[in-house]
Structure formats: C-alpha cells, structure tokens
Amino acid sequence: MKFGGTSMAGTERIRRVANIVRRQQAAGHEVAVVVSAMAGETDRLVGFCREANALYDPAEYDVVVASGEQVTAGLLALTLQSMGCKARSWLGWQLPVRTVEAHAKARVAGIDAPEMIASLERGEIAVIPGFQGISDDGRLTTLGRGGSDTSAVAVAAAIKADRCDIYTDVDGVYTTDPRIVAKAHKLKAVTYEEMLELASVGAKVLQTRSVGLAMKEGVRIQVLSSFLGDDAIPADELPGTLIVSDEEMDQLVEKGDMERQLVTGIAHDKNEAKVILTRVPDRPGAVANIFEPLAAASINVDMIIQNVGRDKGETDVTFTVPQADLARAQALLEDKRDVIGYNRIITDSKIAKISVVGVGMKSHAGVASTMFRALSDRGINIQAISTSEIKISVMIDEDETELAVRVLHTAYGLDASEEAAE
Ligand code: ADP
Ligand code: ASP
Ligand code: MG
Numbered sequence: 446m447k448f449g450g451t452s453m454a455g456t457e458r459i460r461r462v463a464n465i466v467r468r469q470q471a472a473g474h475e476v477a478v479v480v481s482a483m484a485g486e487t488d489r490l491v492g493f494c495r496e497a498n499a500l501y502d503p504a505e506y507d508v509v510v511a512s513g514e515q516v517t518a519g520l521l522a523l524t525l526q527s528m529g530c531k532a533r534s535w536l537g538w539q540l541p542v543r544t545v546e547a548h549a550k551a552r553v554a555g556i557d558a559p560e561m562i563a564s565l566e567r568g569e570i571a572v573i574p575g576f577q578g579i580s581d582d583g584r585l586t587t588l589g590r591g592g593s594d595t596s597a598v599a600v601a602a603a604i605k606a607d608r609c610d611i612y613t614d615v616d617g618v619y620t621t622d623p624r625i626v627a628k629a630h631k632l633k634a635v636t637y638e639e640m641l642e643l644a645s646v647g648a649k650v651l652q653t654r655s656v657g658l659a660m661k662e663g664v665r666i667q668v669l670s671s672f673l674g675d676d677a678i679p680a681d682e683l684p685g686t687l688i689v690s691d692e693e694m695d696q697l698v699e700k701g702d703m704e705r706q707l708v709t710g711i712a713h714d715k716n717e718a719k720v721i722l723t724r725v726p727d728r729p730g731a732v733a734n735i736f737e738p739l740a741a742a743s744i745n746v747d748m749i750i751q752n753v754g755r756d757k758g759e760t761d762v763t764f765t766v767p768q769a770d771l772a773r774a775q776a777l778l779e780d781k782r783d784v785i786g787y788n789r790i791i792t793d794s795k796i797a798k799i800s801v802v803g804v805g806m807k808s809h810a811g812v813a814s815t816m817f818r819a820l821s822d823r824g825i826n827i828q829a830i831s832t833s834e835i836k837i838s839v840m841i842d843e844d845e846t847e848l849a850v851r852v853l854h855t856a857y858g859l860d861a862s863e864e865a866a867e
Pocket of ligand 1: 448449450451452481566589591612613614615617618620621622623624630648649650710
C-alpha cells in the first residue's frame, strides 16, 4: 500500500490512513506501507536548499528533502501502534533500498529486505518512507519528484506482493486529469505501455519510473482513493484502476469489462520551454554541435524540429527542454555560438505539450488528423509535433492548454455520458 502527500497531510489524515491499513491487515494480508511526505512539505524543503545555496550540492539536497518522508513514516507507525497494531518503520538505509546514478534522481537497483520480510511474517506492519534510498558509498539518495510511487513498486517487487495499491486523492486513472476536464471518466484498466507513455507526457498520477519498473518486474498496480468512507468497496474487489499487461487487457475486453478505444488518455505538460536557433548552417554535424553540450550537461531534449533549409544553406532548429534547465541550456548555447554558428537564440517558456495516447493508434489511421482538425476548429495553433507508435504530441501556447485538452477529449469520444458523470 502506498499513500501520497495529500493522504498523509496531518495527523488526522494519517489516522484515516492507519484505519485503511488496519482493515487490510484484518482482511488477512501481510502489509508493507510506503508513505510520501505531507503535501507541500517536499516543495518547502527544496525551497530551503535554494535559499541556503543556489548551486546546491545534490548529495546534501537529498539529506534535506528526504526528511519529509521520515516524519510521516514515524507518525504512521506511532498511529498504528496507538490502535493496537504492531508496526515499525524501515528507513531507506535500513532496508536497504540500494540506488545507483545521480543524487536527486537516483534509480533503484534493488531492495534486500530479509529482516523486513521476517518482521512481516511475525504480523508486524512495515512502514517505509518513500522517495529515499542509499548509494553505493553509503550516502542518502532520493528518487526524483514523485518517487514514492517507485519506492512502492520496488518494495512490492522485493517482497513479491500480490498487488501494489497506490492510494491517492483521485479514485483511479482517468481519461485525462479529472481536475481539468469534469467529463473525464475513470478507466477500469490501462496497459503498462500506455500508462508509461501517459506518465512520461505529464499524467503525474504515477511517476514514470514506477510504471517502467512495474512492467519489468510484473508488479500489478491498482490506483485508488484514500478519501473514501468505511463503507467503500474493499481494495481487494478492485474498485480503482488496474495497470495490467496486454494479455490481461485482452481478457478484460473479451469479458466485456473494458471497451477498446482508439485513444486511451490525454495528458498535458506545462513544464517545458521552447528554444529556437535561427540560421544554423545546413551541413553535417550542425545539429550534433547543438545537442552535444546539452547532453553533456544532462539536459533532456524532447521535441526537435529542423526546418527545410533556406536559400543560403541555412536552417532554423527548434527544440524543447525542461523549463528548469532553460537558463543553463541558453548559457551553454551562447557559449558555443561560434562553434554552432547560429544567428539568434529565441526562447519561450509559455508553451505546453498536449499528448494523446492509445495502443489503438498502432493499427488505425486518422488519429493525428482528428487531433489537428479539432485544434484548428478552435483556432489553436500547433507549433511543433512529435509522435511515437502509440502517442502524438503537439506544442501549443500555454494559455490554450485547458481548452485544447477539453476539445480533444470530446473529439476522441472520451467524454463521460451524463448518467456516468453523476
Ligand atoms: P500523490 O500525492 O498521491 O502522489 P499526485 O498529486 O502525485 O498524488 O497524483 C494525483 C493527481 O494526479 C490527481 O490529483 C490528478 O489531478 C492528477 N492527474 C493527472 N492526470 C491524471 C489522470 N489521467 N488520472 C487521474 N489523475 C490524474
Ligand atoms: N515527497 C516527494 C515529492 O513530493 C516524493 C513523493 O511524494 O512521491 O516529490
Ligand atoms: Mg505522486
């Protein structure tokens, strides 16, 4: 069981969480619980790091930001104990959650948990702070924002759990963010592949890495709400959204539990920025000169367009980078201006990426043209396009994000019927 920040925000909510956990144990399960910091806490801690030192050392940043989860893990164990349950906390270094690669965005290499497993077998509830791990050299690490989802999947894989229930503030995965489109509807199931793509283009209900790990390890995930009364449908009856393999999805469709749609979901991302380099020489090596310094600085480039060469053997190159990396990217490119040989650098943070995702696209034509027509009918201009086998993304003006998501939701026939929406 994993509980997110909103579910853990304050002792009163932690008591509700403890009740859900206790009921799951009473239903005959051994339970390990992964918790997030209280909502807003990690942002507050990140703010302190920035104030202390704008160019902070990521290893010390990890020491600071991992503390939010330590507090909630201890509090949940205390609350469970107050209800007469046996419970104890297991910090990242105690399990241990072994991680590799960079601080602040470490990857889980594995969890060895013989002591925790023995404790579970003695009927003790294990409470694990999410988001944190330990590096090869024994230092504290964190898994990137939203990383408690990944902690939960890694723990589930390590103890070979029957299921990994991700409790959050919505009751499942919807066709799009239900806070933006009231007519979004809840999906009974989503395939790993689609969820991976949706998460990576902005559906933050699950951290992208958690879905990748679950797919690799075959962990069954259910996304469900922690904000339900005592009379709610029990988790074992699967009231939420299941993240499943293709085969399991086929079975659900055959049984009539799921309908196959061309488009499964729509996501948006306002965290990217656009960079345009004008009049780049149109010759071999020119784009390599642009992207090599960015790669060396670990700046992820997403959409890329190179326009058709102009008459004088020159071309404009447009691409996107995370907004947080824009200043660094711009400085690097200005530094390399002579090597690259561009004329001007133009940047814009007021853009958004809207993506439609669905495995149905593999075998059906016309998904892209529906998108382009629906947007143009509402006067929304497309600045860039990128595609994968099961996804189409467009870049638009940030102010048009909500409108675009709503329009596309209707265009692909995803709006919930009136009765269903009630
Ligand atoms: P937690 O703190 O529990 O980890 P998050 O805020 O990380 O919760 O994720 C839950 C949020 O994800 C929801 O409140 C919702 O606004 C957002 N969200 C975005 N896209 C979707 C979607 N397709 N389905 C459900 N929720 C979504
Ligand atoms: N508390 C961390 C964050 O806000 C991890 C998480 O909640 O998943 O990013
Ligand atoms: Mg989250």
